[in-house]
Structures are given as C-alpha cells and as structure tokens.
Amino acid sequence: MTSSKHSSSRGHCTLVGAGPGDPELLTLKALKAIQTATVLLVDDLVSDEIVAFAKPGARIVHVGKRGGCKSTPQEFIEKLMIMAVREGENVVRLKGGDPFIFGRGGEEVEHLQAAGIEVTVVNGITAGLAAVTSLGVPLTHRQHAHGVVFVTGHAKPGDEGTDWRMLAETAFKAKLTLVIYMGVSGAGRIQNELLTGLPATTPVAVIQNATLANQRHIATTLGELAQAISDSALASPSVIVVGDVVSGIAAATEHPAQFKTA
Known part of the structure; x- marks a missing residue:
C-alpha cells in the first residue's frame, strides 16, 4: 500500500x-x-x-x-x-x-x-503468473528454474529497451524463466537476440487471453518462436514464457482432466 x-x-x-x-x-x-x-x-x-x-x-x-x-x-x-x-x-x-x-x-x-x-x-494477479498456472506448470522449480524475470518486449519511444543478449546469457547461466509481456509484435527480433545466449531447443509457451474462456496457447521452442506465432495467429494480449519449466505444458495439456486451476 x-x-x-x-x-x-x-x-x-x-x-x-x-x-x-x-x-x-x-x-x-x-x-x-x-x-x-x-x-x-x-x-x-x-x-x-x-x-x-x-x-x-x-x-x-x-x-x-x-x-x-x-x-x-x-x-x-x-x-x-x-x-x-x-x-x-x-x-x-x-x-x-x-x-x-x-x-x-x-x-x-x-x-x-x-x-x-x-x-x-x-x-x-499478474498475467504472466496466471497464464502458466492455467496450463499446470510453475514459473520456478528446484530442478529447472531458480528464478523468474518479468520483462517487457515493448520499449518506451526513444528507449533502447531490453538488452536481450545479456538477458539470454544470464538466464542460461542462472537457470531463469523469462516472462515477456507485450512481446508478440517483436517476437522475431526477441527470438534472434535470445538465441545468442539460449539454445534453439529452449521450450517456449505463448498464452493469449490468460484465464478467459477464449484463452489459447502454443507450446514451441525458441528456434521456432516467431514462425509458431505466425502460424497460430496468436495476438495481443499474450505473454511469452521462455524456459525449461515450459516443457511440462505438453504433458499437462495432453491430459487436461488431471489438472485444474482453482
């Protein structure tokens, strides 16, 4: 307060x-x-x-x-x-x-x-947390992610914005989950920059309209991110979640009856 x-x-x-x-x-x-x-x-x-x-x-x-x-x-x-x-x-x-x-x-x-x-x-409750929770995966995990970074993909006019290369290197070394808000329109640039420090096989999820009846999501990899967004026609408001915790999304969504959000 x-x-x-x-x-x-x-x-x-x-x-x-x-x-x-x-x-x-x-x-x-x-x-x-x-x-x-x-x-x-x-x-x-x-x-x-x-x-x-x-x-x-x-x-x-x-x-x-x-x-x-x-x-x-x-x-x-x-x-x-x-x-x-x-x-x-x-x-x-x-x-x-x-x-x-x-x-x-x-x-x-x-x-x-x-x-x-x-x-x-x-x-x-922020969308980045609610989005992955709705799919049955955490943002942090003792084996897969020691922390989480919330970051915007939309810079203020005149601002250089996020240093994605440095963030990718840090995320890789420190095992961090990246939660990117307002990043769909710049997904191609973000993908290319993150690939300088993260493997192309890094799991990624994109969730649109989190927690609403019209929620949609895709599970992909960092190397396929921009193409996957284009193919799925996902748009704003969406969050992009990058990191090993996302690998659990496929299992959770294959058996939705086994997981329910409160």
Missing part, C-alpha cells in the same frame, strides 16, 4: 489490479474497492464481468490501454484522476493484472502524490 502523507484533496484514489481477467481471481480488497468507488477509470483489458461489480450509479470511464491499438494518452488519464479526486470522488483506477507490473502504476502514484492526492494500491 502506498499513500501520500499530505493530502489536500477531499476524495481518494485507489489503483486496483483486476488480475488477468477471470473475476474469481480478484482479491477481496480489490472487490471492496470496486464496489465502493464512485468513479472507475477502466483499462481495455479489464473484463466486463469485473466492471459489473461496480455499484449502481458509479460513473464508469473506459480509458483504453492496449498494445498495438489506439490508447487514451497517459497524461489525460492522470488529469482525469486528479480532477475527480478534487471533486470529492472515490476514484478507482482499474487495471488489468497488477498496477505495479507494466501497468504504469508507479508513474500514476508519482503524479497523484505530486498533486497532494492520497493514493492506495491494491495488487492483482
């Missing part, structure tokens, strides 16, 4: 992680925040079932944020939050996944606090 020490506003703002999409994966704290909000600023990746928890009369504003699509400018969203709080509203900024994992939550907290606004953060 993050809060400003000096608030000149009458209202309050909460950044809420809505999780990967399945409404049953909401935390109780997130549900309470949604149900008591008077204004909700909702990202595109938040499902209608979750928005439906808002109380009658709450003002719902859709502020789209999706890679590769037209999005509401971040500066405009921040202005909306500040204006609503200063009008005395109980504002919830509802984000897919977790606000502090590629959700620009850090930027929004900084802007709100600079404006003297009290802000609380409620975590949500």
Whole structure:
C-alpha cells in the first residue's frame, strides 16, 4: 500500500489490479474497492464481468490501454484522476493484472502524490503468473528454474529497451524463466537476440487471453518462436514464457482432466 502523507484533496484514489481477467481471481480488497468507488477509470483489458461489480450509479470511464491499438494518452488519464479526486470522488483506477507490473502504476502514484492526492494500491494477479498456472506448470522449480524475470518486449519511444543478449546469457547461466509481456509484435527480433545466449531447443509457451474462456496457447521452442506465432495467429494480449519449466505444458495439456486451476 502506498499513500501520500499530505493530502489536500477531499476524495481518494485507489489503483486496483483486476488480475488477468477471470473475476474469481480478484482479491477481496480489490472487490471492496470496486464496489465502493464512485468513479472507475477502466483499462481495455479489464473484463466486463469485473466492471459489473461496480455499484449502481458509479460513473464508469473506459480509458483504453492496449498494445498495438489506439490508447487514451497517459497524461489525460492522470488529469482525469486528479480532477475527480478534487471533486470529492472515490476514484478507482482499474487495471488489468497488477498496477505495479507494466501497468504504469508507479508513474500514476508519482503524479497523484505530486498533486497532494492520497493514493492506495491494491495488487492483482499478474498475467504472466496466471497464464502458466492455467496450463499446470510453475514459473520456478528446484530442478529447472531458480528464478523468474518479468520483462517487457515493448520499449518506451526513444528507449533502447531490453538488452536481450545479456538477458539470454544470464538466464542460461542462472537457470531463469523469462516472462515477456507485450512481446508478440517483436517476437522475431526477441527470438534472434535470445538465441545468442539460449539454445534453439529452449521450450517456449505463448498464452493469449490468460484465464478467459477464449484463452489459447502454443507450446514451441525458441528456434521456432516467431514462425509458431505466425502460424497460430496468436495476438495481443499474450505473454511469452521462455524456459525449461515450459516443457511440462505438453504433458499437462495432453491430459487436461488431471489438472485444474482453482
């Protein structure tokens, strides 16, 4: 939880992680925040079932944020939050996944606090975790992965972005699982860079719409990644998971009755 020490506003703002999409994966704290909000600023990746928890009369504003699509400018969203709080509203900024994992939550907290606004953060289950869990495999494993790295495949304009070559070398030496968000459109470049430090046979999974009824996934190898994405027509929102833990996906999906997520 993050809060400003000096608030000149009458209202309050909460950044809420809505999780990967399945409404049953909401935390109780997130549900309470949604149900008591008077204004909700909702990202595109938040499902209608979750928005439906808002109380009658709450003002719902859709502020789209999706890679590769037209999005509401971040500066405009921040202005909306500040204006609503200063009008005395109980504002919830509802984000897919977790606000502090590629959700620009850090930027929004900084802007709100600079404006003297009290802000609380409620975590949500991030898509990278939920995606592999839905397929019955872990992100870490004592034999296969000693750690996990969450990384974005979409760099800020003007930013060089991730050093994939260095990351590949580190992942190989330290036995790390790589979870790549927003990487589908740049899969070819990411694949080529990772191949400088990881074997072409490294298992990879790509999961689209994790936890939703229309979830799809492919299990492939790093050497075939870009072609497999093209052949399957998978698109955003998807996560790419690279590492030996993914080798268990084929076994889990061949016998789906033997594995169920909670």
